[in-house]
Amino acid sequence: MKKILFSFLALSVVLSAPAFVYAKSDKKADSEKQVAHAKKEADRHAELENKEWSVTLYKSDAKGKASSPEKGTLTFKAEKLTFNGFKSFSYGPIGYTMTAYDDNDKGTWESFLGSESVNTSVRGDWTGTIMNGIISEAFDGGKTVVNSRFTSVNEVKDLPKEEEKTPEEIAKATAPAEAAPVALVSKEAPTAKKK
Numbered sequence: 037m038k039k040i041l042f043s044f045l046a047l048s049v050v051l052s053a054p055a056f057v058y059a060k061s062d063k064k065a066d067s068e069k070q071v072a073h074a075k076k077e078a079d080r081h082a083e084l085e086n087k088e089w090s091v092t093l094y095k096s097d098a099k100g101k102a103s104s105p106e107k108g109t110l111t112f113k114a115e116k117l118t119f120n121g122f123k124s125f126s127y128g129p130i131g132y133t134m135t136a137y138d139d140n141d142k143g144t145w146e147s148f149l150g151s152e153s154v155n156t157s158v159r160g161d162w163t164g165t166i167m168n169g170i171i172s173e174a175f176d177g178g179k180t181v182v183n184s185r186f187t188s189v190n191e192v193k194d195l196p197k198e199e200e201k202t203p204e205e206i207a208k209a210t211a212p213a214e215a216a217p218v219a220l221v222s223k224e225a226p227t228a229k230k231k
Contacts, residue, residue: 069138077134080134080143086194087195088112090193114129147159157171160186166189168186
């Protein structure tokens with residue numbers, strides 16, 4: 037009986053060893069995928085950050101009637117995006133989220149801004165220097181929704197980088213202003229010296 041039990045245990049160990057090796061190599065593959073995805077997200081983020089895209093906005097009204105196209109810019113700076121130069125639309129600066137896709141070079145960014153009067157959702161997809169996006173504005177608690185779109189083709193420029201400050205310059209700029217010296221005066225009665 038002991039021989040059968042021992043044989044069974046030995047067989048179990050031999051058969052489970054490949055599964056253990058497979059599980060270990062599968063974890064390594066997952067780790068490599070995570071590293072590759074993180075690099076891809078960093079690359080996509082670099083394509084946006086500190087850039088200004090020339091954009092054409094095709095705005096619609098509540099009835100779906102399109103107005104004349106407007107030219108303006110979409111700026112990504114300091115982890116925030118801003119639409120500038122449009123007569124009919126103003127947005128930002130506001131934070132955004134970004135997604136990179138492992139199976140292609142496309143990236144997607146999204147942003148949302150809510151207020152009592154309007155909730156605005158903005159989304160853009162880009163590959164290289166081509167970007168297309170949609171703006172959805174919901175008025176009156178969502179009773180009226182206006183969808184507009186924007187495009188940019190090969191019109192991207194780098195923004196000037198801010199000069200980096202030394203730690204001493206940062207400390208000096210953020211330190212409180214120096215106050216005038218103040219004399220400390222005791223409010224206690226002077227004590228008489230004993231002889």
